[in-house]
Amino acid sequence: MQRVAPPLTTRTADFWRSGADGVLRIAHCRACGLYMHPPQPLCRRCHSFDVGFDPVSGRGMVYSFTINRYQWKPGMPPPYVIADVELAEQAGLFVQTNIVGVAVEDVAIGMAVKVEFEQAGDAFIPVFRP
Numbered sequence: 001m002q003r004v005a006p007p008l009t010t011r012t013a014d015f016w017r018s019g020a021d022g023v024l025r026i027a028h029c030r031a032c033g034l035y036m037h038p039p040q041p042l043c044r045r046c047h048s049f050d051v052g053f054d055p056v057s058g059r060g061m062v063y064s065f066t067i068n069r070y071q072w073k074p075g076m077p078p079p080y081v082i083a084d085v086e087l088a089e090q091a092g093l094f095v096q097t098n099i100v101g102v103a104v105e106d107v108a109i110g111m112a113v114k115v116e117f118e119q120a121g122d123a124f125i126p127v128f129r130p
Helices: 013-021
Strands: 025-029 051-055 059-068 080-087 094-099 112-120 123-129
Touching (some): 013 025
Antiparallel strands (some): 025 051, 059 112, 112 123
16 A cells, blocks of 8 residues: 655644654653643643654554545545554553554454554554554
């Protein structure tokens, strides 16, 4: 699958570039410990601006998913899975992603997955596989 590079903004560039070393990093409030995704400059729980991108395990489980059977972009032939993966670090911490390395019919809610990255331009797109 050919990935489309996401726009790198001041809010998101650290997230998109973090996978260069194979480590998933998520916005993390260093004042209260809350992880946040998508990244926010201000903690939604304690309102601290002490937010940075910190490493997480890259493990999670498929919370929900859909199988896309329509080709929306060149280089992304169907079928492919779009999923919400709940990361192990915190209940309710989700990353919207693709599930790779498994037949689309075999993806299941509750399936344990681990992150890997696919490069697109200067970005490293997190995808997950069983």
